[in-house]
Amino acid sequence: MAIEVKNLVKSFGTFKALDGVDLRVADGELLALLGPSGSGKTTLLRIIAGLEWPDSGEIHFDGENALSRGARERHVGFVFQHYALFRHMTVFENVAFGLRVQPRKVRKSEAEIRRRVKELLDLVQLDWLADRYPNQLSGGQRQRIALARALAIEPRILLLDEPFGALDAKVRKELRQWLRSLHNEIHVTSIFVTHDQEEALEVAHRVVVMDKGRIEQVGSPGEVYDSPASAFVHSFIGESIMLPVEVRDRAVHLNGRPLDLVAEDIEAGASTLFVRRHDMLIGPAGESPLQGAVTHVRSFGPVQRAEIALAESATTIEIDAPRDRDLRVGEAIGLKPRRYRIFAV
C-alpha cells in the first residue's frame, strides 16, 4: 500500500512537532525515519497509525483519505518501542488478540486462529515460547512477539517505533538483518523510526532524515551519506570534519586566508566546510590546501585515526588515513579534501 503525506502540521502546546511534512512511500517499500530526539519522527509515525491526530494536513493510503478513519479501522500494524505486550496474556494470546477481537461476522474459527498464530510464531522463530508470559522473555524475544502480534491482522502497513532501541548492541545487529529478510519475505509497506543512523542506512531502502519537525532529505542510504542536502544531514549522518569558512570572490577562506578549493555556485558569506574523515587525503606539506601537524595517532581496524592540529586555525581535526601511510607524532603534513561540501551557516 502506498502512503502519501501532505503538509502535515502538529503542535503539542507551543512545541511544533511537525512543521509541514510531505512524504510519499511506495508500495512494498522499507523506509526509515531518521533524526535526533524531538525531530518529530515518532509523531509522524503515530499520526500515520491514527494514534495521534494532526492539526492540519492530509494522509492518503492508496489515494483514500486515511484521516477519515480511526486507528482501529486503518489496518496498520504498530510495533511499540517498549513492545507494549499484554502482560497478563501468554505469548500465544498476545499474537491471537488481533484475531479474537474481530467482529463475529468476520472472525476466524478457533482452529483457524490457532493455525494462524502458530504460523506467525514460526515466522518469528519463537513457536516454543507460546505458553510463556511477556515478563519471562528477553528483550529481543519480546520485540519479535510484538512484531508477530502486529502481523496477525495482516496489516496493509507496518509501522515500527524505535524497534531495536531498547536492545543491546549484539541483539540489535541480529534483529536488523532479520527484519530486512523478513521484509523481503512479506513485502508489506514498512516504516520504522530510529535515531541510529547505522540502523537506518543498513536496513532501509530509503532514509528520511528529519530535524525540528521538518524533512531535511529523502534518499537512498548512499544518497544521504554521499550527497547530504543540508548541513544538518551532513553532520548527523556519518562523521564529518567541520571547519568554519568564509566564501568570497568565489574562493573559500579559512581564518582570512584563501584555500585552494573550488567554490562555484556557493553564495558568499559565512559557511561551513564539511569533509568526511576518510575523504581528507594526506599530501606533501606546503603544497596542499591545508597544513597541519600530527599530534596523536591511533590504529585500529582498517584505518588509523590521526589528530591533526591545523596551521590555518587553532583547531584540531580527526582524519582517517590508510594504515600503510606511516604517520609520526610531530610530523608536518598537508591535507587535501578529496570530496567536500560547503553549506551556508
Add this chain to the structure above:
Amino acid sequence: MTVPRAHASSPAEIARASHDPRSEPRAVRIVLITLAIGFLSVFVVLPLVIVFAQAFAKGIGAYLAALTDPEALAAIQLTLLVAATSVGLNLLFGLVAAWAIAKFDFGGKTLLITLIDLPFSVSPVISGLVFVLLFGAQGFFGPWLQAHHLQVLFAFPGIALATTFVTFPFVARALIPLMQEQGTQEEEAAISLGASGLQTFFRVTLPNIKWGVLYGVLLCNARAMGEFGAVSVVSGHVRGETNTMPLLVEILYNEYQFVAAFAIASLLAMLALITLIAKTVLERHLDEGAPRGH
C-alpha cells in the same frame, strides 16, 4: 514493615550486628522496639482484646443471643445493603474517574483529582449535614421529594448516599497511580489491533488493574461498614429500621447493654481483621503485578 535486625536471634548474630555500622547500638534498638511494641499493645491490641472480652463476658449464649436479636439482625442487614450499594456505585465511579484521569488529557483534570479527594478532607458529620441540607424537609430538593412522596433522609437512600459520598475516594485513589504508571501503550496496541473501546477495557485495561480494583473495593467496603458520623446525621436512628451496626453499638452502649454492644462491635472488629489480612495478600499481588524494568 520490617524492624531492622529484630530477627537476629543467635548471640553471634547479635554480636555481629552491634558492630554493623548500618545498625544502631543494641541498647537503642531495644528501647525503640520496646516503645513500638508498647505503643501498639496499648492503642491497638488492648482495645481489640477488650472488645472480644466484653462481648463474651456473659458466655457464648449471651453473645449469640445479642447477635440474633431482631434489632441486631436488622442493623446487620442494613449495613450489608448500604455497603453493597456504596461499594457498587463507587466501583463504577472510581473506575470511570481513574480511567479518565489516567488515560486521557483534558481541561479541569487537576480540579477533578482535587474533588475526588474532597470527602477525605471534610469531616463526615459535615458530609452528613450536606445531605440534610439537600434532601431535608426545608432542603433544596425537600419540597419536590415530599410532593412525590419520596423519602431520602432518615431512610435507606439517605444512608446509602452519605456512605457513598464518604467512601468515594477509595477506588479511584487506588487506581489512578496504578493506571498512570501502566501508561496507555497496551491500550494503543489493542486499538491498533482492531479492538473496540469496550474490548480494550475488558480485555486489556481491567485485567491489568484487577488487584488494584480489589484493593480499592476492600478499603471502600471496610469504611462503608464502619462509617458512623455521616450516617448518624442522616439516619434518624429509627430502631430496627435505620440503624446501621456502628449506630446500634452506640445506642446499646448508652443503654448499658454492654454484652450486646460489644457483640456487634466484635463483628466490626472481625471485619477489620479480615480486611487487614486481605489487604496484605492484595498488596503482595500488586507488587508482583508491577511492571519490571525494561
